Amino acid sequence: MEIKRVGVIGAGQMGAGIAQVCASIGKVVTLCDIKQDFVDNGLASISKNLQRSVSKDRISQKQMDDTLANVSTSLDNKELSNCDIIIEAIIEDVEIKKNLFSSLGDICKERTILASNTSSIPIGILADASGREDKVVGMHFMNPVPIMKLVEVIRAKSTSDDTFDTTFKLAEDLNKVPVLVNDFPGFVSNRILLPMLNEAMFCVMEGVAEPEAIDTVMKLGMGHPMGPLTLADFIGLDTCLAIMKVLHNDMNDDKYRPCPLLEEMVSKGKFGRKSGEGFYKY
8 A cells, every 4th residue: 555644642842843844755644643842842843853954955845845745734633534554643642542443443434544643552452442453554753753763663463464565665665764673661772772861870879970971981881872871851751650550560570660759750751851850951
């Protein structure tokens, strides 16, 4: 199946980025969220990213204009019923995602692929909720979407060959590098990354070193481009906590126990960059 029309649910940082890259290759994109402010902010983010690329001569003004012309917005998921694929990029909450996939299963045409950008939740859970298990797949983009090349394409046991192949090709068409990942909590990226970030937080909590020192050790000693605590702030500490909870609950292993300091910071509204304060102030 050829993908021509793309629906993106969730106009935050990830959803806006996904909408941008799809629109940039000529896909007709509908960006959907629950509030007008959210979709307005998503469009503004896309425009800002494109304008930055124009100013650096990465794209032309015409390419920017064409990309923006390919994006429309909506507050009603029913307007996505004619899409060839819908990519969900909402809050990392399993019950909210299950409810969404259940409703999409009723709304959309039988041929529509339902993809999730979830960071950690097993795709099989969402497939079961959808009522169309063979049409559900994971499409986990990295942040920031327009820059990062990797896409984990997660295949649940019920995902059909056609659904997987079509999604994999879409990722390639987006000039990404898709990688097949089987359906386990956290997939590959976050099953490896988040425990490392979590351990860095334990180092802070236990007084091993200050955040700046920990980040410096990992950058200069391990060659990481960004220290783990800076990265956690960039991802969002609330998102980090949500992923660790999924890993801890679904893997039933205390090595994935969220750091108490992480839980405390999230409870105080310290989410990192997006709230202005996390392990650093912004």
